[in-house]
Amino acid sequence: MENPAITRYSNVPGVDALVNELIGRVADKWTLLVLEALEEHGESRFSALARAVPGISQKMLTQTLRQMERDGFVHRTVHPVIPPHVDYRLTPLGHSLGEAFCSVWLWAEAHLETVAAARADFDNRD
C-alpha cells in the first residue's frame, strides 16, 4: 500500500530513501552549528570548537565531529605532541554543504522577528 510516487525535487524513486537518510544526518542542529563554526573560524581545535558552539557538550562535540569526519565533511589532523593537539578543518565537501546552508542562515536572520511574532500570536490565541 506504499505510495511509490514522485517525491523530492528530482523524481528518481529509489534514490529518495537515501536522500532522506542523508538529509536526516545533515539536518542536525549540532552538525549545522559545528559546520558554521568551522566556516567562520577556519581550522580549529577541539577546545576552540567547544567554545565557538554555545551549549554543546564535549560528548556531543566528539560525536558530531566523528560523524562529520566519517561523512567526509571535516578533516582531522592529529599533531603527536604533548599535550595532544588536534585540528579540525572543513573538506571541500564540507565547505560545499556550508554554502548550501548559507541561504538557510540568511533566512533565519531575515525572518527571526516574523517567527517570534507568529509564536506570540499563537500563544495568545484561545
Place this chain on the structure above:
Amino acid sequence: MENPAITRYSNVPGVDALVNELIGRVADKWTLLVLEALEEHGESRFSALARAVPGISQKMLTQTLRQMERDGFVHRTVHPVIPPHVDYRLTPLGHSLGEAFCSVWLWAEAHLETVAAARADFDNRD
C-alpha cells in the same frame, strides 16, 4: 569568560543566540521532511502527510505540525465535519523556508555518492 566574538554571517552579537535557537528548530529532520511533503503535494490532510513522510510516527507528525503552526510555517484548517477533516498548507513564510532549503536538497542529491564513498572509506580504515 564568554567570547563575545563575531559569529554567523552577520555580526550582530545579541541576535546570534536567537538565530541559533531558530536554526535548531528549523534544522530538524521531521520539520524538513514535512516541509518538503507540503511543498511537493500542496495542501494535505494529516493521514496524507503520514503517508508522504516515510517513517514518521503519528506522535511526531502531530508534534512537528504543531511546532510548525506555532512558528507560522503552516496553516491548519479544520473542517467541522464528521469524520474530522483537517488540512495543512504552507504559509508564505513556510514556503520561503522551503525555498531556502532547496539548495540543501539539491546538495544532498548531488553529493549522495560522494558521502557514501567517504563513509565506506572511513569504515575501512584501520
Place this chain on the structure above:
DNA sequence: AACCGATACTCTCTTTTGGAAAGTAGGCAC
C-alpha cells in the same frame, strides 16, 4: 619518585526524546 597541568576524549548517570500501539471523541449507518 610523586604530583601536576594540558588536551582530547571516554564513561557513567540522569533526564529528555522518540516510537509503537492502544485509547478518545462524536456523529452516522446499521
Place this chain on the structure above:
DNA sequence: GTGCCTACTTTCCAAAAGAGAGTATCGGTT
C-alpha cells in the same frame, strides 16, 4: 446500542542527549 471514520492523545518502553567526573600521555616541578 455497535462499529466505523479521522485526527489526534496517552501510555509505556527504549534510545538518545546532557552533566560532570574520569582517563591517557609525557614533560616539568617539588
